[in-house]
Amino acid sequence: MKIAQISSLWFRVPPVRYGGAEMSTHLLTEGLVKKGHEVILFASGDSLTEAKLISPYPIHFEKTHFDYASEQSMVYLNIHNLIKANNEGRFDVINFHLSLWSDYVYFLVAKQLNTKCVFTVRYTIPDKKKLPLEYQMLSNYKNLNFVSISKSQQRSNLKLNWIANIYNSVDQKIYTYNGNKGDYFLWVGSIHPYKGLHLAIGAAKQTKSKLVIAGKINKSIPIAYDYWLKEIYPRIDGKQIIFKGETTRKQTAHLMSHAVAFLNPIQWDEPFGLVMVESMACGVPVIVFDRGSAQEIVKNKKTGFIVKNCEEMMTAMKNVTSIKRYDCFKHVSDKFNINTMIDNYEKLYSSLR
Structure with missing residues (x-):
């Protein structure tokens, strides 16, 4: 054709x-x-x-x-x-x-x-x-x-x-499986209030977990840039909350493959969270708020946790090692x-x- x-x-x-x-x-x-x-x-x-x-x-x-x-x-x-x-x-x-x-x-x-x-x-x-x-x-x-x-x-x-x-x-030649986790949780995306990064930071601080952020700062969008300046930037300390900036696909894949889990406390009904599929392709479980396509992408308690609020997210962060990383990879290979x-x-x- x-x-x-x-x-x-x-x-x-x-x-x-x-x-x-x-x-x-x-x-x-x-x-x-x-x-x-x-x-x-x-x-x-x-x-x-x-x-x-x-x-x-x-x-x-x-x-x-x-x-x-x-x-x-x-x-x-x-x-x-x-x-x-x-x-x-x-x-x-x-x-x-x-x-x-x-x-x-x-x-x-x-x-x-x-x-x-x-x-x-x-x-x-x-x-x-x-x-x-x-x-x-x-x-x-x-x-x-x-x-x-x-x-x-x-x-x-x-x-x-x-x-x-x-x-x-996803391209599984770039987002490759890694059965061994690192010592940090990960958040990736465009920095905007509806992406919920402030909630991921809050959950990391309360659970005393390390959070790595790979995000795009939107200077051309007033609400997004104001959010970065007031809600996100002041909470980055370079030790527990680490900001990597906007990363290339290969850099993102590397960060994903070594993460404990991907945090996605979205505040909108996202039609398809591709970043969740990319994470699972690397063997990384996803902890996501129950919005939009979350239930179609993540198998609850099998490839991650679908939660309703920050309290449930923090509980999931403590229990995420119960998820087998290979199950995440297999799920993407089969469904996506x-x-x-x-x-x-x-x-x-x-x-x-």
Whole structure:
């Protein structure tokens, strides 16, 4: 099949550091190429791929410091490139990967193309009261073909035309199994109040545990930067609470593979916590708040603990050595296998032809 993959232009594919959506898009794209499909990736010009790459700009947006108008211009140029490529040799399927609200513009494009289109939704469905405009925009196009990344994502008040649920996967060549734990708990992610890092720090301090943090500081997001300055930075001492900054994928994998457990006290309904799968692939149990896709990703008391609050998290931290690290690795190999993800997309594409 001739398949187009449309990624966000904000991060490189694959991402250098943070970027779960771009990592999943990368694994899918490369897997389809290996299976003999003609794949064209529409992404930033510094993306690394065996597919044909078409890009409106040589580097990803995070590096450019573009203003909003310039960013939108690049998105429109990306659309122009897609339409041009489709007119020159029609695609069998176009798979849009939605990770930003601005990606909604692709709904308009899909309506104009005489080609089968699929939208993989990589964020939480907007709340009608909190984000009324985004909710209305998505509602206007609810009959398009949507793919969820967890079943919990489908349980939104906005009923989209979900044609499949396909879980993300991880590259187990990078996130490798280690049966021997180190002496620290780990937190990885973008530093923002909804990620709950302050709760992980509190739990570590009360249990007298070492916590290593690998996080991205969001200076461009006022609420996130204020959170870093007031809630996180003052509590880092370099001994018990250790900050590593934003790490590369290989650095993150190394930190994960030596952790006692991964702490994930999330404060939002995350559609798919890829970092939890990455941790378990390394053999590291996950202690996560019962939000979003947690119950689909972690097997409670088998590959980690699903908890309701900080008290339960601290109890789990004391009991986490009861979890067999190999069970975590096996769970990822069985349920979040790369080949399974690629096969499921391939079957979906074929069913639309």
